[in-house]
Amino acid sequence: MANINKKGNLSGALGEIVFVNDGDRKYTRLRPDLVRQSERTKAASKVFGMVSSREKKFRTKLLNRLQMPAIQYLAAQHRGRLQKCITRGRNGAQQEEPQFGSPEALIGFEFNRKLKWHERTNFFPFFKGTANGALKVSLPAIKWGREIKTLPKATSALLTFTAVSVNLNSTDVPLKIVSTLTMEVGRSSENPAQEWTVPADDAPGWLLIIGMVQYSGNGLSEKRSETFSATYLWTGINRI
Structure with missing residues (x-):
C-alpha cells in the first residue's frame, strides 16, 4: 500500500x-x-534447524557438566562438526528422516582453538570394547613436560577423562556422565600407566570420551579460556 x-x-x-x-x-x-524454495532447500533448512536446536541443548549441558568455559565461536564450530554426524534413517511411516548416526565425525574436535589438544599433549589412549559392553581405556605413564606439555607460568595441570552418554535423536537431548578419571600432573610427580574401565550404559544414543587438561600456577591467567585444552578422544554408539 x-x-x-x-x-x-x-x-x-x-x-x-x-x-x-x-x-x-x-x-x-x-x-x-x-524466493521459492525447492524440496531440496526445504529439506536442508529443516536439517539445519534440527541440528541447531539439538546442538545448543547438547553444548549447554556438556559445558555445564564438565565446567568448561564457552569459547568464542565455539557454538558455530561445534554445530558445523555435529552437522557432519547426520545420516538418513527410517521412521515409523517409512519416510526418510535425518538422524544423528555417525558420532565418529566428532573425534578430534577442539573445544579451545587457542590451546589445541594435540599441541598440548603427547600421548594416545588405546580403546578396546569388551564382550559385556564396557570400554577399556589404556593410558601410558603421564609426566609433566613429556606427555603433558608445559605452558608458561604453569606448574601443574589437572588431566580429566570423562565418558558421556547422550541421545541427540531425542528432542530433550538427555545427557549423563557415565564415568570420570582425573589425575594431577606436576613437575615432581609421574602418574604410572593404568587402565580405566568405562562401564556399559544401556541408554540409547552415543558414548563419548572427552579429554581435558586444565593448567594452574602462580601468575597464570585467571581466564579459563586461556588455560585449558579439550577434545573428543573417542566416540561410539550405545544402542540404536
Whole structure:
C-alpha cells in the first residue's frame, strides 16, 4: 500500500510498483519476486534447524557438566562438526528422516582453538570394547613436560577423562556422565600407566570420551579460556 509522507512524496508499494525515497532521489522499482524454495532447500533448512536446536541443548549441558568455559565461536564450530554426524534413517511411516548416526565425525574436535589438544599433549589412549559392553581405556605413564606439555607460568595441570552418554535423536537431548578419571600432573610427580574401565550404559544414543587438561600456577591467567585444552578422544554408539 502506498502512502503520502509529510513532504508530499509517495512511499510504500502500489501493486507491483515500489516507491523509493532516498534523500534527494525519488524513484520507483518493481517489487522483488518471492524466493521459492525447492524440496531440496526445504529439506536442508529443516536439517539445519534440527541440528541447531539439538546442538545448543547438547553444548549447554556438556559445558555445564564438565565446567568448561564457552569459547568464542565455539557454538558455530561445534554445530558445523555435529552437522557432519547426520545420516538418513527410517521412521515409523517409512519416510526418510535425518538422524544423528555417525558420532565418529566428532573425534578430534577442539573445544579451545587457542590451546589445541594435540599441541598440548603427547600421548594416545588405546580403546578396546569388551564382550559385556564396557570400554577399556589404556593410558601410558603421564609426566609433566613429556606427555603433558608445559605452558608458561604453569606448574601443574589437572588431566580429566570423562565418558558421556547422550541421545541427540531425542528432542530433550538427555545427557549423563557415565564415568570420570582425573589425575594431577606436576613437575615432581609421574602418574604410572593404568587402565580405566568405562562401564556399559544401556541408554540409547552415543558414548563419548572427552579429554581435558586444565593448567594452574602462580601468575597464570585467571581466564579459563586461556588455560585449558579439550577434545573428543573417542566416540561410539550405545544402542540404536
